[in-house]
Amino acid sequence: xxxxxxxxxxxxxxxxxxDSYARIVAALIRVTGxxxxxxxxxxxxxxxALQRWPREGVPGEPGGWLMTVARNRAxxxxxxxxxxxxxxxxxxxxxxxxxxxxxxxxxxxxDRLRLIFTCCHPALALxxxxxxxxxxxxxxxxxxxxRAFLVSESTMTRRLTxxxxxxxxxxxxxxxxxxxxxxxxxxxxxxxxxxxxxxxYNADGRPAFADEAIRxxxxxxxxxxxxxxxxxxxxxxxxxxxxxxxRRDLHGNLLALDKQDRLRWDHxxxxxxxxxxxxxxxxxxxxxxxxxxxxxxxxTSADATDWPAIATWYDRLAGIQPSPVIELNRAVxxxxxxxxxxxxxxxxxxxxxxxxxxxxxxxxxEADLTARHGDRxxxxxxxxxxxxxxxxxxxxxxxxxxxxxxxPRQRRSxxxxxxxxxxxxxxxxxxxxx
Amino acid sequence: MKYxxxxxxxxxxxxxxxDEPDIDVWVSENDARGRRLxxxxxxxxxxxxxxxxxxxxxxxxxxxxxxxxxxxxxxDLLECADLDEAIEVARAHPMxxxxxxxxxxxxxx
Numbered sequence: 231x232x233x234x235x236x237x238x239x240x241x242x243x244x245x246x247x248x249d250s251y252a253r254i255v256a257a258l259i260r261v262t263g264x265x266x267x268x269x270x271x272x273x274x275x276x277x278x279a280l281q282r283w284p285r286e287g288v289p290g291e292p293g294g295w296l297m298t299v300a301r302n303r304a305x306x307x308x309x310x311x312x313x314x315x316x317x318x319x320x321x322x323x324x325x326x327x328x329x330x331x332x333x334x335x336x337x338x339x340x341d342r343l344r345l346i347f348t349c350c351h352p353a354l355a356l357x358x359x360x361x362x363x364x365x366x367x368x369x370x371x372x373x374x375x376x377r378a379f380l381v382s383e384s385t386m387t388r389r390l391t392x393x394x395x396x397x398x399x400x401x402x403x404x405x406x407x408x409x410x411x412x413x414x415x416x417x418x419x420x421x422x423x424x425x426x427x428x429x430x431y432n433a434d435g436r437p438a439f440a441d442e443a444i445r446x447x448x449x450x451x452x453x454x455x456x457x458x459x460x461x462x463x464x465x466x467x468x469x470x471x472x473x474x475x476x477r478r479d480l481h482g483n484l485l486a487l488d489k490q491d492r493l494r495w496d497h498x499x500x501x502x503x504x505x506x507x508x509x510x511x512x513x514x515x516x517x518x519x520x521x522x523x524x525x526x527x528x529x530t531s532a533d534a535t536d537w538p539a540i541a542t543w544y545d546r547l548a549g550i551q552p553s554p555v556i557e558l559n560r561a562v563x564x565x566x567x568x569x570x571x572x573x574x575x576x577x578x579x580x581x582x583x584x585x586x587x588x589x590x591x592x593x594x595x596e597a598d599l600t601a602r603h604g605d606r607x608x609x610x611x612x613x614x615x616x617x618x619x620x621x622x623x624x625x626x627x628x629x630x631x632x633x634x635x636x637x638p639r640q641r642r643s644x645x646x647x648x649x650x651x652x653x654x655x656x657x658x659x660x661x662x663x664x
Numbered sequence: 665m666k667y668x669x670x671x672x673x674x675x676x677x678x679x680x681x682x683d684e685p686d687i688d689v690w691v692s693e694n695d696a697r698g699r700r701l702x703x704x705x706x707x708x709x710x711x712x713x714x715x716x717x718x719x720x721x722x723x724x725x726x727x728x729x730x731x732x733x734x735x736x737x738x739x740d741l742l743e744c745a746d747l748d749e750a751i752e753v754a755r756a757h758p759m760x761x762x763x764x765x766x767x768x769x770x771x772x773x
Binding site (some may be wrong): 353399405 | 665667746748750751752767769771
């Protein structure tokens, strides 16, 4: 047997697993009510596939094969535990190929949607919601989740066990809420996906989590096509994710938007994001953030950015979701759209509450607006202050460089270095993007 | 499932006073639907007595277990299908705004 054949089989298992894992776990939880049993059986089905498919070939319906194996495994376990006959009867009709008697209206809901809403129930701690979503829907190994949360694997195992125990003990239902409850609970589900994406997208995050968040957002959108905020969240993820290969320099430092090589953005992802956003008329918080991200994603150069539109979206976002960071971004947008004086005025207003005190980015924004307003001495001093407050070394270095550019004694050499920084950079070597 | 709903005070009650629910309506509605099995207001903690036995000796003291600004002032025993139903029952209680409610499932032995 060749390596390439083994690799192709492993790929088939991976693909079937991505498509089927949550489906199997969700169906087995609905019937047995036993989360651990459901995960174990799904895992065992995948393990068996890795053993058998290389020998026997990939079955015509890999998902159906996995579901049948997992279901049979669950029947075995339950039979040995001699649970009541009703559950066994239900399990017996749980094959994808044989849907059995027509399900009641309640059961027409995709099991995976039930699973998502249960994992994201507000009666669970936020961190437990994220971990449980990764584990049961994403099938992410506990060890990987533990690393992302900076805890040991045994600690994460205990947390997951505690969360599952709470679901059982507190009577958290395995159901998608309806009516007012759905409106109230959906933002919580989206918040978990957003956090998941952030874990993946942060400077030192785990990129696989961002992929997983996008996969779940696609799934959620497919399951709840009428919810505009779901589509908007997917679009937001795609726009941010499209910059993953362009947002670092050769040393791994994060690059600001205006310094990135836009040819290296993932334009297929941007197109998918635009399509997702086009269908929504919603103006919820994610829709507004997605529209802002779309303005950046579709600008062919930093100078071509539609700042007046971005400023307007930020005005509306600040209206429905007021926060110091949104006010800060709003000041930046107005600074580009309507001049540095407008930006400085909004910045002063955003700072009035004191919430942005000592926030390095707020000082850096003031420095940038001040420089563009023409007061370069003051700007240099502000950049130095921002550098002193910076959280990371690369940020500090970048701010000191800006301070040097504005400093009157350094200006002559700085003009030169600014020009060189504006030279078009060569694409980094690496796999070409489609 | 049975849930014990502890009714507690809170140092930061809701300031929005619109459409405040009426406790009598809440009680009669949930009694009629069989979701409230029983419940009562408790006397203030100044009437509380703590009892312990250590080494065979009875120790009786004045006051509640812990001194706290938030105190349990009542309880209701609920019978609900699941936590979501219990949460809906709790949210309609006037003390969800004036104070806070804690839902604790009873262990079915």
